[in-house]
Amino acid sequence: MAVIFPSRRVRKTPFTPGVEAAGVKGYTVYNHMLLPVVFDSVEADAAHLKQHVQVWDVSAERQVSLKGPDALRLMKLISPRDMDRMADDQCYYVPTVDHNGGMLNDPVAVKLAQDHYWLSLADGDLLQFVLGLAIARGLDVAIEEPDVSPLAVQGPKADELMARVFGDAVRDIRFFRYKKLPFMGRDMVVARSGWSKQGGFEIYVEGSENGMPLWDALFEAGADLNVRAGCPNTIERIESGLLSYGSDMRRDNTPYECGLGKFCNSPEDYIGKAALADQARSGPRRQIRPLVINGEIPPCTGSWPLLAQGRQVGQVASAVFSPEFDVNVAIGMVDRSHWDAGTVMEIETEGGRRTATVQEKFWR
């Protein structure tokens, strides 16, 4: 692996000084921004995350701000979810699709006001899609990337740490809901969400200048909780079945293929709805499945074909050894003919051919 060079284009974040001081060992680039991927080791990071509490620089989850009289109209155009059911303090996981039903991104929408939404992005400039729609339709809505950088606090001690910094009000925040809570005199959106299943929060930090003060406050308050710098963890997120856009699914996949059909419930005529009608009725031809891969596996840096009698019946793009479950956990996109739990296939890795078995469910 070679090194990565930041530039104005490959952006540092408000928390980069803290991340560097904490000894980050590897980055990825996500929405033109640095995203840490490992501090100690992926294994040690995972073990710590499951026991204590971590602070994650997930600034790379950039926001698209839709603000103006037509903001809701635009949201209804791109959201397969029923926007009229969204509560005022709610966060909505929204698979966004093109006119053929192909996934363009899977952001979390945050409702700030009736005329103001943020889309917290997976990797991809969905801003440009939304902007193209708004311009072509002549909608009265401003589409911007605001100076907002999410900071995640994840792990079983997250409630305790957050309560020490933001007060006990954080304990009452429900899953995928948020409260506006003050830090240094500025209200911040604090949501119970995050890209792990260890519990925790995401703080949408407005104003880059507030980044390091909050980072430092969390580490100071959490010294006796064994707080550490962390990041989305490959092992924990595969065990948890959390999908990565660009790896596990792309534009050639539909929400139904991704197991996200339950989020396609909008009564509106949203983009892609007609194309998805068939899969809504009959289900997809292939779908995301948890898999165990037998034997030693190399790092999964691309995609591995799943084979049955030499014919490709799917692929795996996320796989890693799980110390907790003592197996290689994997996420695959598998054809209907081979997606039943217990089905055994062959899988072609750079380290040689292995066998892979479909599981009943993800590990948590």
Added chain:
Amino acid sequence: MAVIFPSRRVRKTPFTPGVEAAGVKGYTVYNHMLLPVVFDSVEADAAHLKQHVQVWDVSAERQVSLKGPDALRLMKLISPRDMDRMADDQCYYVPTVDHNGGMLNDPVAVKLAQDHYWLSLADGDLLQFVLGLAIARGLDVAIEEPDVSPLAVQGPKADELMARVFGDAVRDIRFFRYKKLPFMGRDMVVARSGWSKQGGFEIYVEGSENGMPLWDALFEAGADLNVRAGCPNTIERIESGLLSYGSDMRRDNTPYECGLGKFCNSPEDYIGKAALADQARSGPRRQIRPLVINGEIPPCTGSWPLLAQGRQVGQVASAVFSPEFDVNVAIGMVDRSHWDAGTVMEIETEGGRRTATVQEKFWR
């Protein structure tokens, strides 16, 4: 600097095996894909590029394919350049802007047919903008990212090397024109273009499986020409005044600010035209300028404010020492009040404050 991990999301290219074998020392990520940034050292790479010939994996210049009856109509919507003047074998540098005239990308458009264009992208998912427009307008045009990976052959010996592989026909290709030339029985678009001013070509390699055979053929044919693996070179491109979208200009800049006003000549009512009318008449308030920075400078990994009497009058996002010209060459966006050649300003770097002087022109 930390290492970068490829994944299915951070894509390898058809030429990655060749790049790795050639000893790449650093990558950036560009359009969700690995882009090499240094092989020997940036200085040695630059010196070699100016004397010999290099093969560059610029697969990260991903293509957006616009194909269908409404392709030209869509191009006219997004192109500030007069599409009716585009020759059948032409490549067009097209600054693409939003409704406010803000730069969204600066691709090279390739005209493959009257109803088929490629946009060879700078870093950013312009596909999503074009797709949003096409869907909202109900245009009859397919918007896809095809399996096309550009390979650049750059340097003073590029004509000789290319002639050995593609035949003497390459010598007659004019600047920003292309010919379809066969390699292993498959016609490829070969254009006289590339992100250096050392001369050369870009081959739009269709079909990933053709990547390494072409790479190998070029190295075999060029052994006595001292051919090497290279990549867009920071020193050479700053000396040459070649702009990097995301660093030197972004969505808050107009084509006029980028010195690209000459490309805004379309008679059509393209997106952003009305917003640009004022700058078309009176010029922009700030503009790209070549600068020399005095003294030692650290690596430029962000942006450095230009200051006059403590007030910010611009910024620099590209700067490096040039061994050939024995100065620190830089690209800045400078306010009208301070953009005249010879103007001296202060500049704030991580290594301390320096002085910067506006130059008459770039170094080549």
